Amino acid sequence: MRSDILKAGLLEKLALASGVSGDEQEIREILYQAVKPHAGEITFDGLGSFIARKGTRGPKVALIAHMDEVGFIVKHINAEGFIYFDTVGSWWNQSMLNQRVEIKTASGEKIPGIIGSVSPHALTEEDKCHPVKIEKMFIDIGAASAEQVRERGVAVGDFICPEPFFSTFGDDGIMAKALDNRAGCAVVAEIFRQCQNPDIQLYAVATVQEEVGLRGAQTSAEAVKPDIAIVIDTLVAGDTPGLCPVAFPLKLGAGPAISLFDKRYIAHRKLTQLVKNTAAEMGIDLQFCTLKTGATDGGRYNVMGGGRPVIALCLPTRYLHANASVISAADYDALIRLVVSLVNHYGQDVHQQVTQFIG
Numbered sequence: 001m002r003s004d005i006l007k008a009g010l011l012e013k014l015a016l017a018s019g020v021s022g023d024e025q026e027i028r029e030i031l032y033q034a035v036k037p038h039a040g041e042i043t044f045d046g047l048g049s050f051i052a053r054k055g056t057r058g059p060k061v062a063l064i065a066h067m068d069e070v071g072f073i074v075k076h077i078n079a080e081g082f083i084y085f086d087t088v089g090s091w092w093n094q095s096m097l098n099q100r101v102e103i104k105t106a107s108g109e110k111i112p113g114i115i116g117s118v119s120p121h122a123l124t125e126e127d128k129c130h131p132v133k134i135e136k137m138f139i140d141i142g143a144a145s146a147e148q149v150r151e152r153g154v155a156v157g158d159f160i161c162p163e164p165f166f167s168t169f170g171d172d173g174i175m176a177k178a179l180d181n182r183a184g185c186a187v188v189a190e191i192f193r194q195c196q197n198p199d200i201q202l203y204a205v206a207t208v209q210e211e212v213g214l215r216g217a218q219t220s221a222e223a224v225k226p227d228i229a230i231v232i233d234t235l236v237a238g239d240t241p242g243l244c245p246v247a248f249p250l251k252l253g254a255g256p257a258i259s260l261f262d263k264r265y266i267a268h269r270k271l272t273q274l275v276k277n278t279a280a281e282m283g284i285d286l287q288f289c290t291l292k293t294g295a296t297d298g299g300r301y302n303v304m305g306g307g308r309p310v311i312a313l314c315l316p317t318r319y320l321h322a323n324a325s326v327i328s329a330a331d332y333d334a335l336i337r338l339v340v341s342l343v344n345h346y347g348q349d350v351h352q353q354v355t356q357f358i359g
Contacts, residue, residue, distance in 0.1 A: 006168070008190075011174070014186055015166045015179060016164040016165070017164070018159070018161045020159040021070070021088050025048075027050075031052075031189060034189045034193075039192075039204075040055070040056070045219040049067075049206060049208050049219060049223075050204075052204040052205075054192065055197070055202055057201065058201055059228065059351040060228075062226035062229045062301070063203065063204050063230050063232060064188070064206075064232065065187065066210030066216065067185060067210075067216075069089075069182070072088055072160035074160065077154070079145065081141070081148055083140075087134060088159070093134050093137075097117040098116075099162060099323045100112065100163035101160050102163055106155065114140050115139055116140045117132075161177070162323040162324075164178075165177055169326050173327065173328060175326045176325065177325075180234040180320050183315055187332065187336055189204060190336050191336055191339050194340045195340060195344055197347070199347040200346050200347065202343060205224060210297055214299055216297075217299070217300035217304075221301045221304035222304055225305050227308060228351070229308055229309070230313060230343075231310065232312075233313075234315050234320060235257055235259060237316035237318045238251070239316075250314075252327065252331065255285035255286050255331060258312070259291065259296065261292075262295045262299065264300075265299045267298075267311050270355075271311045275338070278342045284338050297312075298310045315331050316331060
């Protein structure tokens with residue numbers, strides 16, 4: 001199973017690409033090449049969200065995943081050649097020090113750097129007990145002056161992402177940069193390629209700027225105006241030390257998850273039941289969770305343009321919004337099989353049952 005994912009190569013290409021919120025071009029290009037042979041039309045919304053369509057009749061079914069990853073942006077270069085930055089998206093400062101990064105210049109060149117840390121030899125015991133504030137952090141690219149930084153093409157406004165990598169992890173795991181949400185993008189692309197249902201219009205949507213406020217979800221929902229929306233994303237796996245299993249019940253390898261409730265969305269009841277029924281027929285285990293401190297693109301697709309049934313299906317993921325995350329290949333495969341079956345059996349009769357409020 002994991003070997004099939006690795007052979008396909010799409011997830012690896014996406015994870016190794018740079019795509020901080022607002023700088024998603026590399027991801028667009030990879031998805032374009034992956035989906036183009038299967039699409040009747042490919043368009044973009046005004047912010048750059050990717051929209052592929054196949055089929056010309058029936059209900060409009062949208063599969064949505066966000067392209068962007070959390071990262072950083074250059075805010076200042078000091079005289080000694082050290083680079084200060086702002087975070088793009090949500091980070092925990094304790095996961096950042098001494099991590100290797102890449103700065104993407106205007107020409108597309110990628111400059112390696114490291115978020116500097118102070119040697120413990122130079123810290124007092126009290127210092128060691130206090131996390132470094134993000135505004136005190138800096139990136140070292142080996143330059144001796146601001147002029148040398150500029151000579152390498154680095155400028156204020158350049159985007160920065162963690163150093164890319166992709167590898168296997170244990171018996172079933174995949175560990176990589178930016179699995180949130182390149183894993184979702186790969187899942188959406190695979191479902192789109194495999195779906196063969198002439199009775200629906202299927203859309204594969206990869207949104208921009210989710211990590212900074214679900215912005216591409218809003219613009220793409222207005223562009224597509226789907227009849228139902230299936231969001232594919234990642235959620236916190238709580239199967240590591242220090243996490244409460246009541247608040248974070250998801251586990252790697254126990255199946256894909258339905259996000260039933262979050263800060264900006266409530267899963268549509270009838271669409272949720274349809275997913276449950278499909279999973280039961282296929283023998284696929286599902287997990288369930290609620291979350292009050294985050295949101296997916298479902299939080300825009302549920303309300304834009306009059307609203308529609310929305311469900312968010314998620315891969316349990318360890319170490320989100322950090323330099324490295326981990327997913328289960330079994331969960332990834334099960335999620336693809338589940339949604340392929342759902343969309344292949346969707347049609348006007350099913351759509352009427354899902355969407356009618358009376359009768």
